[in-house]
Amino acid sequence: xxxxxxxxxxxxxxxxxxxxxxxxxxxxxxxxxxxxxxxxxxxxxxxxxxxxxxxxxxxxxxxxxxxxxxxxxxxxxxxxxxxxxxxxxxxxxxxxxxxxxxxxxxxxxxxxxxxxxxxxxxxxxxxxxxxxxxxxxxxxxxxxxxxxxxxxxxxxxxxxxxxxxxxxxxxxxxxxxxxxxxxxxxxxxxxxxxxxxxxxxxxxxxxxxxxxxxxxxxxxxxxxxxxxxxxxxxxxxxxxxxxxxxxxxxxxxxxxxxxxxxxxxxxxxxxxxxxxxxxxxxxxxxxxxxxxxxxxxxxxxxxxxxxxxxxxxxxxxxxxxxxxxxxxxxxxxxxxxxxxxxxxxxxxxxxxxxxxxxxxxxxxxxxxxxxxxxxxxxxxxxxxxxxxxxxxxxxxxxxxxxxxxxxxxxxxxx
Amino acid sequence: xxxxxxxxxxxxxxxxxxxxxxxxxxxxxxxxxxxxxxxxxxxxxxxxxxxxxxxxxxxxxxxxxxxxxxxxxxxxxxxxxxxxxxxxxxxxxxxxxxxxxxxxxxxxxxxxxxxxxxxxxxxxxxxxxxxxxxxxxxxxxxxxxxxxxxxxxxxxxxxxxxxxxxxxxxxxxxxxxxxxxxxxxxxxxxxxxxxxxxxxxxxxxxxxxxxxxxxxxxxxxxxxxxxxxxxxxxxxxxxxxxxxxxxxxxxxxxxxxxxxxxxxxxxxxxxxxxxxxxxxxxxxxxxxxxxxxxxxxxxxxxxxxxxxxxxxxxxxxxxxxxxxxxxxxxxxxxxxxxxxxxxxxxxxxxxxxxxxxxxxxxxxxxxxxxxxxxxxxxxxxxxxxxxxxxxxxxxxxxxxxxxxxxxxxxxxxx
Numbered sequence: 001x002x003x004x005x006x007x008x009x010x011x012x013x014x015x016x017x018x019x020x021x022x023x024x025x026x027x028x029x030x031x032x033x034x035x036x037x038x039x040x041x042x043x044x045x046x047x048x049x050x051x052x053x054x055x056x057x058x059x060x061x062x063x064x065x066x067x068x069x070x071x072x073x074x075x076x077x078x079x080x081x082x083x084x085x086x087x088x089x090x091x092x093x094x095x096x097x098x099x100x101x102x103x104x105x106x107x108x109x110x111x112x113x114x115x116x117x118x119x120x121x122x123x124x125x126x127x128x129x130x131x132x133x134x135x136x137x138x139x140x141x142x143x144x145x146x147x148x149x150x151x152x153x154x155x156x157x158x159x160x161x162x163x164x165x166x167x168x169x170x171x172x173x174x175x176x177x178x179x180x181x182x183x184x185x186x187x188x189x190x191x192x193x194x195x196x197x198x199x200x201x202x203x204x205x206x207x208x209x210x211x212x213x214x215x216x217x218x219x220x221x222x223x224x225x226x227x228x229x230x231x232x233x234x235x236x237x238x239x240x241x242x243x244x245x246x247x248x249x250x251x252x253x254x255x256x257x258x259x260x261x262x263x264x265x266x267x268x269x270x271x272x273x274x275x276x277x278x279x280x281x282x283x284x285x286x287x288x289x290x291x292x293x294x295x296x297x298x299x300x301x302x303x304x305x306x307x308x309x310x311x312x313x314x315x316x317x318x319x320x321x322x323x324x325x326x327x328x329x330x331x332x333x334x335x336x337x338x339x340x341x342x343x344x345x346x347x348x349x350x351x352x353x354x355x356x357x358x359x360x361x362x363x364x365x366x367x368x369x370x371x372x373x374x375x376x377x378x379x380x381x382x383x384x385x386x387x388x389x390x391x392x393x394x395x396x397x398x399x400x401x402x403x404x405x406x407x408x409x410x411x412x413x414x
Numbered sequence: 415x416x417x418x419x420x421x422x423x424x425x426x427x428x429x430x431x432x433x434x435x436x437x438x439x440x441x442x443x444x445x446x447x448x449x450x451x452x453x454x455x456x457x458x459x460x461x462x463x464x465x466x467x468x469x470x471x472x473x474x475x476x477x478x479x480x481x482x483x484x485x486x487x488x489x490x491x492x493x494x495x496x497x498x499x500x501x502x503x504x505x506x507x508x509x510x511x512x513x514x515x516x517x518x519x520x521x522x523x524x525x526x527x528x529x530x531x532x533x534x535x536x537x538x539x540x541x542x543x544x545x546x547x548x549x550x551x552x553x554x555x556x557x558x559x560x561x562x563x564x565x566x567x568x569x570x571x572x573x574x575x576x577x578x579x580x581x582x583x584x585x586x587x588x589x590x591x592x593x594x595x596x597x598x599x600x601x602x603x604x605x606x607x608x609x610x611x612x613x614x615x616x617x618x619x620x621x622x623x624x625x626x627x628x629x630x631x632x633x634x635x636x637x638x639x640x641x642x643x644x645x646x647x648x649x650x651x652x653x654x655x656x657x658x659x660x661x662x663x664x665x666x667x668x669x670x671x672x673x674x675x676x677x678x679x680x681x682x683x684x685x686x687x688x689x690x691x692x693x694x695x696x697x698x699x700x701x702x703x704x705x706x707x708x709x710x711x712x713x714x715x716x717x718x719x720x721x722x723x724x725x726x727x728x729x730x731x732x733x734x735x736x737x738x739x740x741x742x743x744x745x746x747x748x749x750x751x752x753x754x755x756x757x758x759x760x761x762x763x764x765x766x767x768x769x770x771x772x773x774x775x776x777x778x779x780x781x782x783x784x785x786x787x788x789x790x791x792x793x794x795x796x797x798x799x800x801x802x803x804x805x806x807x808x809x810x811x812x813x814x815x816x817x818x819x820x821x822x823x824x825x826x827x828x
Binding site for chain 1: 442443444460461462463465467469470472473474476478479480481482483500501502503504507540541544551552555556557558559560565569596598599600601602802805806809810813822823824825826
């Protein structure tokens with residue numbers, strides 16, 4: 001079992017009581033509830049509240065082992081996984097397997113411009129979220145002591161690249177932070193004047209949702225004070241600026257000290273390693289195609305799932321519910337000793353924009369505003385791993401939504 | 415106002431409604447509730463639960479400004495404070511003052527062996543606590559994959575240097591972690607066999623407490639499985655070992671992968687800067703002596719307080735209640751425009767050792783065991799800054815004490 005995200009964790013859980021020895025390998029010692037990572041970045045939640053130690057989650061499964069390390073290769077002939085950087089200092093170890101489940105997930109893609117990453121950190125990992133929190137809060141601190149008007153404006157300008165669910169949520173949270181929370185705490189800088197720009201290459205926000213909901217999201221974003229710039233591909237990112245080039249328009253430079261990357265999707269390098277090991281190719285997003293039963297072509301003993309794969313003949317969104325269902329399916333296949341085609345049961349999708357603001361489709365019915373927001377709250381609390389985290393996050397949210405308090409605003413990296 | 419610890423924060427709060435403009439300068443954007451930092455290191459609490467954003471704490475005081483930056487010097491003639499590394503990138507700025515309060519606190523001292531710091535991180539700062547959490551949890555992870563018996567034992571050996579309150583609390587928590595919490599989660603390593611050594615140069619633990627309580631602390635530590643090594647000064651620390659040389663005994667090498675430093679006290683460099691600016695000397699711990707009214711000799715407009723000073727004619731312990739009372743006293747002096755001698759009202763002191771284990775003196779009465787522990791819980795919840803943090807910490811403790819859960823066990827630095 002490689003990867004302790006939604007797919008890997010559900011697969012491991014599904015094999016819990018089974019008559020098999022399970023070894024779960026992950027680079028981190030925790031499962032990250034990625035849909036809430038953006039709340040860590042804005043100081044609404046603490047990093048450990050959206051993370052659950054993998055060992056703790058799996059502690060009752062006595063035949064499940066957790067190994068920390070980075071998987072760097074597969075030998076499908078000899079049936080071994082190559083793990084590097086073990087915690088005891090060991091450089092490399094081979095772990096043998098009878099059956100293999102790979103669920104490496106995905107990250108954001110800088111479209112070949114990896115040099116943008118230093119100026120525009122991503123929001124997929126916990127480290128990324130914490131780095132972003134430092135940057136966002138430091139920008140407000142910088143604005144407070146800055147005397148030059150233009151420089152101060154740049155510190156109070158936040159650009160979020162990519163208007164998918166994460167970008168929309170992030171932009172909304174920063175706007176709330178500046179406009180509704182921080183303004184009582186700063187004396188020189190007027191945080192209510194913070195500009196939040198959500199920049200999207202495509203023609204609408206939340207492209208995966210029905211157009212009606214994209215329009216609703218756009219107007220809810222506007223009501224929060226977010227400036228939505230559609231059809232505006234980013235062409236350069238540097239120290240203190242973002243360049244966009246709207247379709248048919250002129251290239252424009254936005255002076256902004258904080259740029260957040262939530263665009264593009266790139267499969268985990270594990271997909272390419274699997275492909276290389278089995279003589280397959282990857283697609284433009286680096287994904288490998290698996291059979292309908294999630295097995296690697298020609299290797300019924302290897303299952304791969306989640307954001308890092310495409311399933312033959314299906315078009316599935318790269319969201320947590322897909323990975324979770326695939327993880328459960330993989331576990332069921334291994335338990336049964338058979339291979340059956342995977343079918344995705346679409347229960348819906350929700351994206352929040354801010355307090356009392358959200359959009360989504362639930363059981364085929366589009367929802368917006370307060371109803372969507374309450375559903376979003378319920379679903380995210382219900383799926384959060386660990387009872388303790390549920391209680392803590394509920395407490396934080398109660399404070400955040402009732403008294404506008406945001407307690408996790410600590411800058412770690414000064 | 416320099417320093418946002420117990421002393422500085424209480425002084426700033428005390429000046430809240432007064433007819434003065436207050437500027438609080440600190441390197442960090444948060445107040446750290448330092449007495450609970452050790453619980454961050456053992457994964458019992460999240461870092462942000464023991465920290466409160468300074469701006470949030472002081473937000474109602476409209477004439478109080480918070481500036482992030484490092485104070486590097488004082489010019490008492492021109493009445494300016496030199497601040498470096500401002501968050502907007504400015505290298506250096508001078509802040510003028512009419513009256514100055516300096517509360518820089520203290521850190522642990524490596525007795526001139528700063529090279530030990532890399533092998534034995536300290537527990538005074540939040541960054542230190544997080545670095546220690548990574549080390550402690552990684553050591554258990556390493557033991558899990560290590561096949562060599564001796565190497566595994568070294569990964570499962572934890573040495574805490576210094577049996578003051580922090581060292582005692584830390585040793586107790588690590589013992590509980592290994593012996594009572596983690597053993598259900600590891601498969602190859604037996605965390606119940608983790609050795610925790612508390613090494614102290616002096617003849618007893620908690621030297622600031624009455625000898626009877628030191629003896630009680632020692633037996634409570636033993637009941638948790640901590641090995642207490644008294645009269646054993648540390649003479650060297652390196653990669654994977656600690657050397658101790660007991661009085662009259664032979665030098666001994668302890669193989670340990672995790673060493674935690676909680677010994678010695680060294681005043682903040684601000685004390686030496688104040689001394690240099692006013693032509694005074696510092697003592698062996700780097701502290702500067704102030705008058706009975708907390709003013710710097712010859713400078714009635716400058717007050718200094720907390721761990722970084724000694725008060726003429728008084729011998730005060732370096733603990734939070736002293737700094738808090740001095741902070742309040744400084745604020746009252748400034749409000750009144752007078753200078754009166756400071757008197758410490760000793761309400762008592764408590765040190766916890768583990769679940770249901772503690773010692774202390776409250777209102778002159780020595781307490782031990784469950785009673786002391788309940789008092790300790792109550793005092794620490796009551797003094798924790800921020801209502802939200804109180805609720806969150808209570809929740810965490812309820813889980814930790816009732817179901818042995820420790821939710822904040824995330825390794826950030828892999």
